[in-house]
Amino acid sequence: MASNTHDAGHDAAHGAADAAHHAADAAHGSGGMPQLDFSTYGNQIFWLVVTLVAIYFILSRIALPRIAAVLAERQGTITNDLSAAEDLKAKATEAENAYNKALADARAEAQRIAADARAEIQAELDEAIAKADAEIAAKAAESEKAIADIKAGALDAVKVVANDTAAELVTALGGQADADAIATSVADRMKG
Template sequence: MFAGTTMLFAVAAEAAEEAAQSGGLPQLNPHTFETQLFWLAVTFLGLFFVMAKIALPRIGEVIEERQDRIKRDLDAAARLKGETDKALAEYEKALADARTNASGIAKETREKLAAETEAERHRVDEQIAVKLREADTRIAATKSKAVSAIGDIATDTARAVVEKLIGENVPADDVKKVLRPVAGE
């Protein structure tokens, strides 16, 4: 290959000398067409050999490697998408379970609080009923005292009125006997 390159330089130098003598473009000189065609064929075959044996196989390997890498990446992406879908489904299931569990806990808490509230209401109702009975007892006692006090007051008042009217002092027992049928005893 190096020999061909050296020869190519020699021919180019010779063509340059000849062009300088002829005064025209060397590639258009019809006397050098055979040598130009020969070197064109040699150069073409050399480049063809280099391309066919060195460059194209490397390009093919690179293209194949890229295709393999793309295929691996697509497979990995599909696998990761499957894992993501599975994880998402598990997450949604866990979320649904958590919601169900939370609603169960909330329902249980509501029922517990309702039971506690009901028990507290019954306890307070019982306390109120006891206090009402005590109050009724006190009211009845106070009423009884008031009624007996009314009787005494009525007796005193009647004695005072009778004494003013007739001018005599009437005994309290007599006034009570007279007032008893009026009081309804």
């Protein structure tokens, strides 16, 4: 780059007079800087003031109030949405609580119903068992009585058979069967 600038310096010498003439011509001899050409200041200042006033009115009358309104509206929308979300969240929590309560109630109800049913069944069962027991006891007593009757009947029959057998035995041995004596001795034997 340095050598380039050097070359440029050489070449510049050729067109220097031309350039200087041009610049001087353009800037009305004010040292080549158009910024220091005071003859254009009035013009620039006039148009600048017009421009600034125009921009100020555009901004303060139209643009800024409109943008401020849009920003405020957006802020409002966001706030509203947030509070709506808050409300909905509260509602959701409420609904969840209600649901949990209903669930707990239902569970308690179910338990109560189950307990009732169990107690009822138990009572019926107890009753049936008692009834069955009574029947069984009655039946057992009846049976015992029947057995006792049968036993008593059997003993009498044995006594008759024993008397008859003893009388026949005495007769067969050539003795005289005395009915009373045989009955007494059979009774004595059966006791012993």
